[in-house]
Amino acid sequence: MDYNEYLRNKGITCEKVITDLTAYRDAHPVTQKKRLPTEMYDKVNLMCRNYMDRLARFEMDYDFIADSDIFKTVAICCLETVTILRSQVINHPIAPYWKVADYEISDFVDIREVDDIQKAREEFFSREIPLKSNVQMNLGVYYYEGRTYVLFIWNHMCFDGGGFKMFWSDFCKNYTEYALHGVPPVNFSVGSREYAEVYRDFDKKTAKKAKMQLANVSPRTKVTFPFTPKNGREKVVIVSRRIPEEYFSRACLYAKSVGATVTDLLLACYIDALGKIAKLKASDSLSVACAMDLRRHIKDLSRIGYTNHVSFMHCAIERKGSDLRETLLLVRDKTKELKNDEFMGLHGLPLLNFAYKNMFYFQAESVVKLFYNNPQMSVSNVGKIEPDLFPLGASGPFDAFVAGAAKNKPCAVMTALTIGGALSASICLRGNEEDRQILESFFTEFENNLKSF
Numbered sequence: 001m002d003y004n005e006y007l008r009n010k011g012i013t014c015e016k017v018i019t020d021l022t023a024y025r026d027a028h029p030v031t032q033k034k035r036l037p038t039e040m041y042d043k044v045n046l047m048c049r050n051y052m053d054r055l056a057r058f059e060m061d062y063d064f065i066a067d068s069d070i071f072k073t074v075a076i077c078c079l080e081t082v083t084i085l086r087s088q089v090i091n092h093p094i095a096p097y098w099k100v101a102d103y104e105i106s107d108f109v110d111i112r113e114v115d116d117i118q119k120a121r122e123e124f125f126s127r128e129i130p131l132k133s134n135v136q137m138n139l140g141v142y143y144y145e146g147r148t149y150v151l152f153i154w155n156h157m158c159f160d161g162g163g164f165k166m167f168w169s170d171f172c173k174n175y176t177e178y179a180l181h182g183v184p185p186v187n188f189s190v191g192s193r194e195y196a197e198v199y200r201d202f203d204k205k206t207a208k209k210a211k212m213q214l215a216n217v218s219p220r221t222k223v224t225f226p227f228t229p230k231n232g233r234e235k236v237v238i239v240s241r242r243i244p245e246e247y248f249s250r251a252c253l254y255a256k257s258v259g260a261t262v263t264d265l266l267l268a269c270y271i272d273a274l275g276k277i278a279k280l281k282a283s284d285s286l287s288v289a290c291a292m293d294l295r296r297h298i299k300d301l302s303r304i305g306y307t308n309h310v311s312f313m314h315c316a317i318e319r320k321g322s323d324l325r326e327t328l329l330l331v332r333d334k335t336k337e338l339k340n341d342e343f344m345g346l347h348g349l350p351l352l353n354f355a356y357k358n359m360f361y362f363q364a365e366s367v368v369k370l371f372y373n374n375p376q377m378s379v380s381n382v383g384k385i386e387p388d389l390f391p392l393g394a395s396g397p398f399d400a401f402v403a404g405a406a407k408n409k410p411c412a413v414m415t416a417l418t419i420g421g422a423l424s425a426s427i428c429l430r431g432n433e434e435d436r437q438i439l440e441s442f443f444t445e446f447e448n449n450l451k452s453f
Helices: 003-010 017-028 040-050 068-081 119-126 159-181 194-198 204-210 247-256 262-277 324-339 349-358 361-371 433-451
Strands: 035-037 054-064 087-088 095-100 109-113 137-144 145-154 235-242 286-292 309-317 377-384 397-401 412-419 422-431
Touching: 003 017, 003 068, 035 324, 035 361, 040 349, 054 422, 068 109, 068 137, 068 159, 068 309, 087 349, 109 262, 119 137, 119 145, 137 262, 137 286, 159 286, 194 349, 235 247, 235 397, 247 262, 247 422, 247 433, 262 286, 262 324, 262 377, 262 433, 309 324, 349 361, 397 412, 397 422, 422 433
Parallel strands: 109 137, 286 377, 377 412
Antiparallel strands: 035 095, 054 145, 054 397, 087 095, 137 145, 235 422, 286 309, 412 422
């Protein structure tokens, strides 16, 4: 069967799309490979299966019914170009790799009308995607009461939150150009996924110094969330809160007035809320990791593919503080100190790369796990969602939601984003109903903190 006939069998009916997709693949040989290497961050996230379910979650909500046929056409073009999304992870002890697999579009996208969007959402976000699955991302496109809810769950080995935003922005541009102007939806990024792209825009001297940042000291803390002991019957638990714009904007203005950033504000509210449910003293020390998008070091994002470029800074404060405002000032001072380091976020990456490049994978994983300090508490701020960057046709989303991987207890990672000035924050955990109530109590305190400004 030739490639044109193959695409028709997959469900593409437009001959111009078939012609352009064939030409695009011919111009980008990487899209035709049957086997792809796992890059450094792929291997790091493969190792992290020991600490979480390694599945990231996102949602974008649209105030209209998206065209299912157009969506499926764009999805097929996506899978034909971004081939890691239709690959199996072969966890080979010497060198893991991606094995490109065959698929049906229904393996990737579930499009249907639902009677209960909340139930559909809970079922979708509780899914599993095994390493041997032929697709590494699932999309739920659910129609409910005249709206389209697009849900995503994917193997974190593919990309992080920043990579997801690049991916979904490209998907939306392709959908929109095809829907409004008939332009074939074949323009997805097939650039480099190597971690070393982060150094390319440094001058030679700075790049050399950056590649010598071997140590990454992460403070250890005895403070954790007061979850119940593990019993082997844990399931995916997601608890979230939405803080309306009127409250969140006031909190942000207060933070700005004292020289703190939005991320400082989220860290302080997280720490203070934890202090209340865990009954911490003002003098207690603790450390909360904060995710950093290393794409800040890359000037031209169009040259890279969809991948992970993330690290952590560790906000370790010697005392929690007596109240929220003092905690905010302590966090502000600590993060300012960390940001004075020109190589912030780059520490430890060369050593990880050395291990994964120069050892058999099973050896490297064992060695890395010896020195890897999985953060017990962390905050990941995905940032502002600009609806104009994610249109499906004429309009962008009216709401969005993010939840990270389901962490093993006692880890608690709060993931947040803003859209329309409102804040959406969540924690995803492998836990039970009692743990859910603990997280509900935490978010009640977190919400009260933000509203207190």
